[in-house]
Amino acid sequence: MLNIKIKELRQKLSDKDISAVELIKYYHNRINRYDPEIKSFISLNETALEEASLIDQKRAKGDHLPPFAGIPIALKDLIITKNIPTTCGSKILEHFIPPYDATVTKHLKDAGFIIMGKLNMDEFAMGSSCETSYFNKTRNPWDTNRVPGGSSGGSAAAVAARLIPLSLGSDTGGSIRQPGALCGVVGLKPTYGRVSRYGLVAFASSLDQIGPFTTNVEDTAEIMTVIGKHDDKDSTSAKIDNDNYMSDLSGNIKGLKIGLPKEYFSESLNDELKNSIFDALKIMEKCGAEIVDIDMPHTEYAVAVYYIIATAEASSNLARYDGVKYGYRADGKNLNDMYVHTKSSGFGEEVKRRIMLGTYALSSGYYDAYYLKAQKVRTLIKNDFISAFKKVDLIATPTSPTTAFKLGEKLKDPLQMYLNDIYTIPLNLYGGCGISIPCGFDKKMLPLGLQLLGGYFEESKLLNCAYAFERATDWHTKVPDWLEKE
Amino acid sequence: MEYEAVIGLEVHAQLATKTKIFCSCPTKFGADANTQTCPVCIGMPGVLPVLNKNVVINTLKAGLALNSEVQVRSIFARKNYFYPDLPKGYQISQYELPIFLGGYIDIESEGEKKKIRLTRIHMEEDAGKSIHGANLNDPASSYVDLNRTGVPLMEIVSEPDMNSSDEAKAYLSKLKTILQYLKVSDCNMEEGSLRCDANISIRSKGEKTLGVKTEVKNMNSFKNVGKALDYEIERQIKCVGRGERIVQETRLWDTEKNITLSMRSKEEAHDYRYFPDPDLVPIVIDKAWIEEIKNSLPELPDAKKERFITKYSLPIYDSEVLTASKEYADFFEETFTYINSPKSISNWIMSEVLRIVNEKGCSIYKAGISPEQLADIIKLIKNGKISGKIGKQLFQEILGSDKKVEEIIKEKGLIQISDSSELEQIISDVIQKHPLEVERYRNGEKKLTGFLVGQVMKATKGKANPKMVNQLISKCLG
Numbered sequence: 001m002l003n004i005k006i007k008e009l010r011q012k013l014s015d016k017d018i019s020a021v022e023l024i025k026y027y028h029n030r031i032n033r034y035d036p037e038i039k040s041f042i043s044l045n046e047t048a049l050e051e052a053s054l055i056d057q058k059r060a061k062g063d064h065l066p067p068f069a070g071i072p073i074a075l076k077d078l079i080i081t082k083n084i085p086t087t088c089g090s091k092i093l094e095h096f097i098p099p100y101d102a103t104v105t106k107h108l109k110d111a112g113f114i115i116m117g118k119l120n121m122d123e124f125a126m127g128s129s130c131e132t133s134y135f136n137k138t139r140n141p142w143d144t145n146r147v148p149g150g151s152s153g154g155s156a157a158a159v160a161a162r163l164i165p166l167s168l169g170s171d172t173g174g175s176i177r178q179p180g181a182l183c184g185v186v187g188l189k190p191t192y193g194r195v196s197r198y199g200l201v202a203f204a205s206s207l208d209q210i211g212p213f214t215t216n217v218e219d220t221a222e223i224m225t226v227i228g229k230h231d232d233k234d235s236t237s238a239k240i241d242n243d244n245y246m247s248d249l250s251g252n253i254k255g256l257k258i259g260l261p262k263e264y265f266s267e268s269l270n271d272e273l274k275n276s277i278f279d280a281l282k283i284m285e286k287c288g289a290e291i292v293d294i295d296m297p298h299t300e301y302a303v304a305v306y307y308i309i310a311t312a313e314a315s316s317n318l319a320r321y322d323g324v325k326y327g328y329r330a331d332g333k334n335l336n337d338m339y340v341h342t343k344s345s346g347f348g349e350e351v352k353r354r355i356m357l358g359t360y361a362l363s364s365g366y367y368d369a370y371y372l373k374a375q376k377v378r379t380l381i382k383n384d385f386i387s388a389f390k391k392v393d394l395i396a397t398p399t400s401p402t403t404a405f406k407l408g409e410k411l412k413d414p415l416q417m418y419l420n421d422i423y424t425i426p427l428n429l430y431g432g433c434g435i436s437i438p439c440g441f442d443k444k445m446l447p448l449g450l451q452l453l454g455g456y457f458e459e460s461k462l463l464n465c466a467y468a469f470e471r472a473t474d475w476h477t478k479v480p481d482w483l484e485k486e
Numbered sequence: 487m488e489y490e491a492v493i494g495l496e497v498h499a500q501l502a503t504k505t506k507i508f509c510s511c512p513t514k515f516g517a518d519a520n521t522q523t524c525p526v527c528i529g530m531p532g533v534l535p536v537l538n539k540n541v542v543i544n545t546l547k548a549g550l551a552l553n554s555e556v557q558v559r560s561i562f563a564r565k566n567y568f569y570p571d572l573p574k575g576y577q578i579s580q581y582e583l584p585i586f587l588g589g590y591i592d593i594e595s596e597g598e599k600k601k602i603r604l605t606r607i608h609m610e611e612d613a614g615k616s617i618h619g620a621n622l623n624d625p626a627s628s629y630v631d632l633n634r635t636g637v638p639l640m641e642i643v644s645e646p647d648m649n650s651s652d653e654a655k656a657y658l659s660k661l662k663t664i665l666q667y668l669k670v671s672d673c674n675m676e677e678g679s680l681r682c683d684a685n686i687s688i689r690s691k692g693e694k695t696l697g698v699k700t701e702v703k704n705m706n707s708f709k710n711v712g713k714a715l716d717y718e719i720e721r722q723i724k725c726v727g728r729g730e731r732i733v734q735e736t737r738l739w740d741t742e743k744n745i746t747l748s749m750r751s752k753e754e755a756h757d758y759r760y761f762p763d764p765d766l767v768p769i770v771i772d773k774a775w776i777e778e779i780k781n782s783l784p785e786l787p788d789a790k791k792e793r794f795i796t797k798y799s800l801p802i803y804d805s806e807v808l809t810a811s812k813e814y815a816d817f818f819e820e821t822f823t824y825i826n827s828p829k830s831i832s833n834w835i836m837s838e839v840l841r842i843v844n845e846k847g848c849s850i851y852k853a854g855i856s857p858e859q860l861a862d863i864i865k866l867i868k869n870g871k872i873s874g875k876i877g878k879q880l881f882q883e884i885l886g887s888d889k890k891v892e893e894i895i896k897e898k899g900l901i902q903i904s905d906s907s908e909l910e911q912i913i914s915d916v917i918q919k920h921p922l923e924v925e926r927y928r929n930g931e932k933k934l935t936g937f938l939v940g941q942v943m944k945a946t947k948g949k950a951n952p953k954m955v956n957q958l959i960s961k962c963l964g
Binding site for chain 2: 078088096100201235316335359367
């Protein structure tokens with residue numbers, strides 16, 4: 001069961017080898033057993049068993065069922081779920097119960113998925129360690145003294161610990177790929193505009209994208225057929241219909257050109273990581289891919305650009321949490337006082353820091369020097385990718401500059417924390433797709449991640465390459481020993 | 487020293503679309519508080535705006551009619567500020583790259599023609615309504631109604647080209663007429679579908695540079711615009727007269743006290759931190775679309791006025807009155823399809839129909855008489871079937887009734903008596919009853935004809951054909 005694929009689960013369910021109720025119970029048991037240690041869930045859906053039992057009844061009667069009927073999934077707690085609390089890992093939305101469903105939530109329900117619960121995250125997706133959550137500090141299943149990465153740390157840890165077969169997260173600057181790498185699971189950031197953002201609580205609207213965590217690439221392709229659709233409710237959603245994510249998984253990458261940007265392999269990258277990437281590339285070469293050196297000269301500005309654009313957008317996106325309409329409200333002598341107290345005590349330190357940074361960058365007199373300049377440099381970074389993809393099909397890099405670090409190690413040093421995302425941020429600024437796949441372990445038995453980057457709407461190519469690598473290795477099948485007991 | 491006022495207006499017109507600008511909630515005025523809302527317009531976490539195409543179409547119509555230059559690519563921006571009736575904490579508006587730049591409106595004030603230039607036209611969403619006051623459940627609290635949140639607005643910004651409150655009123659009135667002609671806005675100032683802020687400064691006559699301006703808000707009727715501008719101009723002149731300097735600030739018009747009051751100074755002005763809204767894509771307008779809209783534009787007030795003068799040979803004054811509203815002009819032209827007497831129609835509309843419209847404050851089509859009914863009355867008078875006086879009586883009788891004019895005439899017995907034998911009988915009765923006057927008439931006092939005709943009219947309750955009565959009296963007594 002630990003490495004069972006979605007299509008196998010579907011088969012078991014339709015063959016009545018296992019009932020939906022049994023499946024939910026299996027994962028409930030794992031959650032009850034292991035999550036007190038891992039702390040990946042913020043809330044559980046209390047009606048999951050009922051939903052499963054309804055599906056079983058229908059199946060018994062021979063009713064038509066949607067393709068994924070009974071498959072459990074869990075969502076990062078900033079994907080809106082009707083009648084299930086959606087907190088964004090923040091005190092300010094602690095008791096917020098949405099009256100509507102995100103488009104992806106609706107797609108999942110329509111496809112028959114059972115939402116098991118909501119997963120922990122850095123507050124409003126701001127962080128790379130899951131430590132800024134108001135609720136819990138999620139642990140890395142490979143070493144519970146270490147972080148799972150972030151911001152989608154709960155989503156990555158839950159899949160790595162096999163508390164759920166798959167989950168959704170969101171990626172603004174690496175928030176799917178980095179925790180994917182640190183927890184040793186597959187994490188895909190789809191092309192901007194591929195998955196609807198309607199009902200994804202915004203951090204930085206021009207960068208945010210929902211994506212899946214899975215234990216293998218086939219599952220990633222399969223879930224993309226459900227969530228990767230055009231949506232009229234999102235003006236930035238691309239009018240490109242489903243790719244054949246599944247049927248394009250041939251594993252044949254003969255002649256595929258993979259670019260190696262030297263800017264991503266500086267002196268500071270530790271040897272273990274560097275070597276694991278080179279080993280991975282050798283495997284790809286064996287599969288028929290061609291490795292090409294490329295230049296991405298503006299890479300070094302990406303983090304600076306990101307922290308201006310993302311914080312500027314966030315400062316505006318988070319303005320609505322003001323204590324007036326919903327969520328947490330603190331007392332105040334007057335309106336202004338209420339605003340100040342609500343925001344001061346409702347938001348955590350990192351969120352407040354970024355709101356202040358962003359407000360500053362947009363302020364009159366600073367706008368040109370910060371926001372406008374950052375937009376111009378963003379264009380240069382985009383152009384780096386555009387010219388690279390004229391030469392190569394995909395780009396290979398490390399996902400994260402380090403493996404999982406210890407809790408508290410970087411929390412007090414925001415700049416150190418921000419540098420976790422140096423390899424993932426440029427892709428968000430460009431808007432293409434990227435994936436992190438397990439490519440080994442370091443000496444401490446902590447997972448290493450290989451990042452593959454693709455052009456706009458090149459998910460099929462990206463997934464196929466990841467699939468080819470996965471078929472040639474078994475890193476993705478590893479589960480921490482202490483979690484093996486079913 | 488003689489001073490000159492310099493005025494620029496910022497007009498917000500609510501666009502007459504069925505649904506809001508970024509969601510599908512209705513825009514109907516007057517619904518119960520917070521019943522016309524959804525997750526999008528109340529700013530729930532995670533929601534996204536989707537632009538209503540009809541908002542763009544209406545704005546395109548207005549901009550093209552106002553001679554403004556459409557921008558092939560324009561973008562929405564976020565205007566950030568905190569207020570409880572602004573649920574997202576920002577208003578989606580256009581800042582850099584609005585949909586229209588430039589343009590002008592021709593106005594006429596005190597007989598002088600003038601071109602008022604426009605700076606820009608842009609689209610934005612309205613905020614909600616804050617309600618404070620004692621007649622609510624808890625007088626100490628404020629309440630917010632978000633029905634208006636996300637209602638589409640078009641902002642039309644003029645250059646500082648006006649020099650008096652009369653010019654400002656003429657501009658506003660012309661703008662209102664054009665927007666109503668285009669049916670893009672109701673322009674109802676009392677319901678808030680047309681709002682106006684003014685930038686006002688003064689300078690010595692002949693001076694070219696602009697003085698320090700104040701911005702006056704909260705003028706919610708045409709009358710208030712005139713009063714507020716006159717007050718503010720006078721205030722500034724007095725201020726300078728005392729040797730003080732004008733402070734750049736925003737002032738509110740107080741409709742109770744009839745004065746403007748300082749609201750906030752330039753230093754206290756908001757920093758709105760405008761930036762392009764990443765949730766919306768640029769609005770790209772191609773040439774074909776512009777042509778399509780251009781071809782769909784109706785005849786505009788000035789062109790219509792000219793046509794009324796030439797086609798119907800109406801006096802300038804009549805043409806102006808009739809084209810001041812598209813409905814008046816339509817009513818006139820519809821009546822004309824039943825009877826070819828433009829001047830009579832014009833007279834009847836201007837005197838009788840518009841009197842009712844003004845009394846009731848209603849649309850001309852709700853005044854209670856249809857163009858066909860009006861045409862029938864005019865026809866009867868023209869054919870000598872009824873007198874003008876009976877015509878007016880008939881008009882009153884017909885108000886609010888669906889009946890044909892003929893029916894009412896029959897019911898009320900209003901048809902003119904033109905039967906000479908019938909009239910001769912009545913005349914002989916009158917002659918018998920007034921032997922003295924008849925005697926005097928026969929002795930040469932011919933002016934007594936009027937008295938005798940009057941008696942006949944009285945006896946017939948005005949229904950006798952006065953021309954025939956005249957002739958018959960002369961014949962009988964001659």
